[in-house]
Amino acid sequence: MSAIGVGERQPVTRMRGGVPGGRWGRFGVRRAGRFVASLLLLVTAAFLMIHLMPGDPVRAALGPTAPEQMVAARREALGLNLPLWEQYLRYLGRLFTGDLGTSTISDLPVSQVIGDRLPGTLQLAVLAFVVALGVAIPLGTVMAALTRGGRRRGAELAFTSSSVLLAAIPEFLLAVLLTYVFAVRLAWFPVAGRGGPGSYVLPVLALAAGPAAVLARIGRVEMLSVLGDDYVRTARAKRLPARLIYMRHALPNALTATLTVGGLLLSALVAGTVLVENVFAWPGLGSTIVQSIRQKDYPVVQGVVLVYGVGVLAVNLLVDVLLAVLDPRSTIRED
Template identity: 65%
Template sequence: MAIQTSHPWAAYLGRRLMRFLLSLALLVTATFGMVHVIPGDPVRAALGVTASPELIAARTAELGLDLPIWEQYGRYVTGLFTGELGQSMVSGLPVAQTIADRLPYTALLALVAFAVVMVTAVPVGMALAAWTRGGRRRGLELVFTGVSGLLAVVPEFLLAVALIVVFAVTLELLPVADVTGAMGPEHYVLPALALAAGPAAALARIVRVEGLGVLSSDYLRTARAKRLPARLIHLRHALPNLLTGALTIGGLLISGLIAGSVLVENVFAWPGLGDALVEAIKAKDYPVVQGVVLIYGGAVLLVNLAVDVALGKLDPRSTIRED
């Protein structure tokens, strides 16, 4: 039932917060259930078939996996509020420590990739809209459509391998990640390009289509009739009307960047959460998998909430529409 209030913005924000909390509760329950739906004994799977029964029993009790399922769930949820995500079955280290050590690398890589998307997609889409307006330069339009369509569908990990082969192995122009974590700005170039290429191509296509509509609007026809310079028309009149939609869509693309970073980090040996997740899956280290999946899922939910709130502010009409 929708929240009833005299203030449309409060009702809109309340609905979004309720949706976020419900999604977060489902995410927490799903991550908790991961260990219990996997066939077999997760402790034995993590320690190996040669582990003694005494060691398995001790580790099972240490992790609380011998308790009733409802009590395990209660301890899991309580631990989330205190920042306690359990211990690694393999290393014995706290999962929260693993996440704290690796999260900055993933977050910074995602931010760099997002910046690349916005800095390249908006100008390219706007320029292509201006150059191909009214059916002009059909050849350029076909080339742009083909290249951007190809980049939009190529998997991130495949593009990452291609970038390594060309720029790191063949041309030796750029390095791959340093597994020690001692990385400079040059180490971010290839992973950020691998993550940003597809979303940038998709956003550029959207900006171009929206730009064609804006450039055909009546107020821009009036501006051209006044013989204003083309640069002034495009930058002062057309671009501001594109930025709202571009930023909204760009915010949604962050979710894709977060998900795509898992395989890209593994390809580049990037010391982030994606690499930790893949390694934990290989080792059947389920507490680490739980913690990292929870962080990834929570980040996506937070981004979606932020986009909804920003859209409600930028477009007040959306605050009075029922979901």
């Protein structure tokens, strides 16, 4: 009889020769199809959004005293006087060439506005995600090792309570608290703006704290489950070094759920940059979309929403591929 019982977790091992190419091909086609379908829905929603928002963007851009002839000419120049279906087809055609439209306020191409602000948001999101993973995975692994078998109840209670509390605090509220303590009271970091390395610390912490707490709890639970499996007990019976047991046998299995939730949290983290950027007056897409909504600059709002949506879809696709690489047998078979 096999040492691993029915229904128990099996260690992730590399199959000789990998997964058959046909399964990888079907996996790729399905994932690509889902991505394209989701992208089409996103583009359609972004297009309709500009027509469902209240107010006239052209009138808002030209001012309430602008003559009707000027407003009509501007609407014709932007193509807003055409039937909705024709505007949609033109919109799709422009997207294929990278044209996101023109700002009704600044008359600049939307792609240029986004290109100027996108690096700031990407830097915050990527740094926050790296910090969250860099803290959560080691912390969850260490806490699992310390509290394995019901040991150290006090440490387990302190870890669980603090992680739940930290995950429950909204990003913008944590950003305000960090600004008050470390920027206003202690004057260790800049209050706002994007300057030297110090200006990144508080925004990144505000974004990374909640996801790190959630991922650490999930990582601990998954690691505890893995450490109770038969193949780990067998590795201990062979007196393998603890470093080898944790890093080679246990961690790859525990990372599957962590990466899945991490991908979802990254999507929420990107959305959280909208509020955090406005707290710190950070020149990114988050502050741009809020300013554009106030000015009724709907083409810029439309373009930023599209960029955020594509980013979320790309993150989800990347997580699916990473999970397939880590555990190709189960992931591709279930797909």
